[in-house]
Amino acid sequence: MAERRIGYLLKELDRLIEARFDDDLAAGGLSRRHWQLLHTLSEGPRSADELREALAPFWKTEGEWRIEIRDLSSAELIDGDAGALALTAAGRTIHDETFVRIGERRRAMASGVEPDQFATTLRVLERMIGNLAGTRNG
Numbered sequence: 001m002a003e004r005r006i007g008y009l010l011k012e013l014d015r016l017i018e019a020r021f022d023d024d025l026a027a028g029g030l031s032r033r034h035w036q037l038l039h040t041l042s043e044g045p046r047s048a049d050e051l052r053e054a055l056a057p058f059w060k061t062e063g064e065w066r067i068e069i070r071d072l073s074s075a076e077l078i079d080g081d082a083g084a085l086a087l088t089a090a091g092r093t094i095h096d097e098t099f100v101r102i103g104e105r106r107r108a109m110a111s112g113v114e115p116d117q118f119a120t121t122l123r124v125l126e127r128m129i130g131n132l133a134g135t136r137n138g
Helices: 008-025 032-041 049-054 064-074 089-109 113-131
Strands: none
Touching: 008 032, 032 049, 032 064, 032 089, 049 064, 049 113
């Protein structure tokens, strides 16, 4: 078999992670942005501004976060009472069930990989990123 380049392997791993992660989210009726909002709120209530700011790198348009908040509110997964957004009981249940599926997927992905191998892989990738970005990590 021909040796694969790192770019190909990274793209293929990323593609598979994204696809499987989307499967896990869809099983709970969630989109990627819904998950990010629910997971951020799982840490505790936040104002709409704090939530928008915390997830700013992920919004494609200025108004996108309002649509996602409205979706979750309409599904009664989050509540905006008391001036802050928070998970409802149903939102907590969906979050926790999804979190379990994601954890199972992560464990399956790392099956057969020793913890020290995984840690080394992360350090190597961080170093390569730093090298290409013009900084040195580690």
